[in-house]
Amino acid sequence: MGARNADSSAKGSRSKLITLKINGQKTTVTVPVRRTLVDLLRDNLRMTGTKRGCDEGTCGSCTVLLGSRPVYSCMLLAVNADGQDITTIEGVFQNQEALALGRAFASTYASQCGYCTPGFIMSAYALLRQNPDPSERDVRFALSGNLCRCTGYSKIVGAVLATAQGLKEGQSR
Amino acid sequence: MKGFTYLEAASAKEAVDILEELKGQAKILAGGIDLLYLMKKGVGPKYLVDIKGIKEMSSIMVDGDVLRIGALATLSDIASSSDVRRELSMLSDAASRVASPQIRNVATVGGNLLQNVWCWYLRNGYPCWRNEGRGCPAASGENSTYFSIFGGRFCVAAQPSDLAPVLVACDASAMIVGPKGTRAQHLQSLLSGSAAEDGKGPPPTFASNELLYEIEVPRLKKGTRTAFCKASVRESWDFALASVSVAACFEGGVVTDARIVLGGVSTYPYRAVEAEEAIIGKQLGKETIKSASRLGVVKAKPLQMNSYKVMLTEGLIYKALTSIADDQATGRS
Ligand SMILES: Cc1cc2nc3c(=O)[nH]c(=O)nc-3n(C[C@H](O)[C@H](O)[C@H](O)COP(=O)(O)OP(=O)(O)OC[C@H]3O[C@@H](n4cnc5c(N)ncnc54)[C@H](O)[C@@H]3O)c2cc1C
Ligand code: FES
Ligand code: FES
Numbered sequence: 001m002g003a004r005n006a007d008s009s010a011k012g013s014r015s016k017l018i019t020l021k022i023n024g025q026k027t028t029v030t031v032p033v034r035r036t037l038v039d040l041l042r043d044n045l046r047m048t049g050t051k052r053g054c055d056e057g058t059c060g061s062c063t064v065l066l067g068s069r070p071v072y073s074c075m076l077l078a079v080n081a082d083g084q085d086i087t088t089i090e091g092v093f094q095n096q097e098a099l100a101l102g103r104a105f106a107s108t109y110a111s112q113c114g115y116c117t118p119g120f121i122m123s124a125y126a127l128l129r130q131n132p133d134p135s136e137r138d139v140r141f142a143l144s145g146n147l148c149r150c151t152g153y154s155k156i157v158g159a160v161l162a163t164a165q166g167l168k169e170g171q172s173r
Numbered sequence: 174m175k176g177f178t179y180l181e182a183a184s185a186k187e188a189v190d191i192l193e194e195l196k197g198q199a200k201i202l203a204g205g206i207d208l209l210y211l212m213k214k215g216v217g218p219k220y221l222v223d224i225k226g227i228k229e230m231s232s233i234m235v236d237g238d239v240l241r242i243g244a245l246a247t248l249s250d251i252a253s254s255s256d257v258r259r260e261l262s263m264l265s266d267a268a269s270r271v272a273s274p275q276i277r278n279v280a281t282v283g284g285n286l287l288q289n290v291w292c293w294y295l296r297n298g299y300p301c302w303r304n305e306g307r308g309c310p311a312a313s314g315e316n317s318t319y320f321s322i323f324g325g326r327f328c329v330a331a332q333p334s335d336l337a338p339v340l341v342a343c344d345a346s347a348m349i350v351g352p353k354g355t356r357a358q359h360l361q362s363l364l365s366g367s368a369a370e371d372g373k374g375p376p377p378t379f380a381s382n383e384l385l386y387e388i389e390v391p392r393l394k395k396g397t398r399t400a401f402c403k404a405s406v407r408e409s410w411d412f413a414l415a416s417v418s419v420a421a422c423f424e425g426g427v428v429t430d431a432r433i434v435l436g437g438v439s440t441y442p443y444r445a446v447e448a449e450e451a452i453i454g455k456q457l458g459k460e461t462i463k464s465a466s467r468l469g470v471v472k473a474k475p476l477q478m479n480s481y482k483v484m485l486t487e488g489l490i491y492k493a494l495t496s497i498a499d500d501q502a503t504g505r506s
């Protein structure tokens with residue numbers, strides 16, 4: 001094959017045109033390849049419900065759903081979300097589970113300063129979608145990638161369990 | 174975040190061609206968890222080659238006598254795979270305790286094995302030899318947590334992967350694609366590269382123009398029992414201060430073969446050979462377990478701030494062997 005010029009075939013790019021489906025809505029943007037998804041959401045698309053806390057994968061406040069799975073949007077390049085379904089806190093309340101979670105968080109003081117709340121709602125919603133009848137252990141495990149500096153967690157775990165219970169009763173009624 | 178140029182590879186061959194052309198300036202991008210963390214601190218390559226488009230690299234399957242795990246399988250894929258749970262429950266256990274759910278949904282097994290070390294100095298951009306500089310500040314600095322108790326030639330940070338010792342305990346091999354084709358290398362020798370050599374540079378066994386394609390794990394022999402134990406400061410989101418992975422084969426109540434591999438305490442997955450020898454040919458009674466646990470750390474030479482990990486590791490070996498002995502006694506599988 002001989003030595004090929006590095007510039008000719010392996011040029012690569014510094015920005016890319018991507019298409020995301022965010023909360024059901026198709027969005028096409030050109031992003032610098034080094035932009036993370038949380039920066040794209042907040043700084044370019046002005047969707048500031050998703051919070052940027054630590055920006056290094058250690059707090060969970062930036063959690064969004066990629067497909068049905070919760071991920072840290074600060075640890076994902078926007079180009080790696082190309083072609084995928086993304087759900088953020090702005091869109092999740094279209095679903096009854098999330099709405100019930102939001103109400104339970106508000107009424108039981110599971111949200112205090114509120115900075116961690118969007119991330120917790122996303123993780124809890126992903127859990128309830130996958131397992132509508134979780135044990136306390138399941139809830140703690142599913143929320144183990146989210147930090148809260150205010151509540152001490154008990155109220156959050158309680159809110160998720162109460163939501164699951166409420167949804168179950170609602171169904172059997 | 175440090176800037177870079179982005180390339181995508183649609184096949185293993187294309188990825189290797191690109192790596193070859195860019196001669197050491199490029200790195201593979203898998204889940205990106207480790208790369209992004211470092212790039213945000215200014216540590217990173219000029220080019221990233223995204224391989225997530227190579228779909229066949231995410232599969233997990235039983236194939237005759239081996240379990241094949243594609244390098245792009247995520248830690249969540251591994252934790253939830255029924256094949257892995259049935260064939261190798263300690264790998265499911267280890268995978269489901271890595272980091273946090275959000276990280277496991279993105280991080281891949283290949284990236285987990287090849288991630289950089291979790292040294293405070295490196296992670297804050299200090300120019301040690303791993304970051305275009307020289308020396309190892311941790312050797313005489315803050316080395317209380319994720320550092321070796323078994324020495325280190327030019328870097329004392331521990332191999333951070335929780336999956337590495339588990340896979341080494343099962344004698345797994347890496348299938349590696351390079352410019353000259355595919356080769357297999359035992360994971361143990363692949364990951365020992367950085368520790369064993371002359372102290373002048375990064376791991377020599379994994380070349381910058383190679384791609385980790387998949388992990389091949391021999392299926393456990395009949396009568397094999399396994400256990401994984403990990404000690405960390407926090408339940409989740411935390412690396413092992415020490416971990417122990419055991420695969421022990423029994424015949425008529427006697428151990429006929431055993432591999433005991435320590436994680437988080439050495440610059441590579443450390444086979445505690447003395448402990449293995451202490452249980453082979455014996456029944457796993459309390460006294461045998463006790464002396465094997467002591468022998469497992471007999472070669473320890475802790476650093477200034479981590480001698481507590483010697484006792485911790487001894488205790489973990491004890492715990493892992495005891496759980497295997499209990500399973501054996503009750504016939505639990
Ligand atoms: C907060 C936090 C907590 C953590 N806790 C733990 C823990 O408890 N236990 C644990 O084991 N890990 C832990 N980790 C580490 C985490 O598991 C790894 O960062 C992750 O698995 C890396 O996988 P990735 O696919 O994202 O790799 P990437 O970041 O994409 O790649 C990592 C490295 O491997 C190379 N690479 C990746 N795939 C290939 C391939 N197929 N061929 C050749 N080279 C390749 C890349 O070039 C890069 O150098 C933690 C990380 C964080 C941020
Ligand atoms: S901002 Fe992403 S995990 Fe903290
Ligand atoms: S409510 Fe303040 S951090 Fe959780």
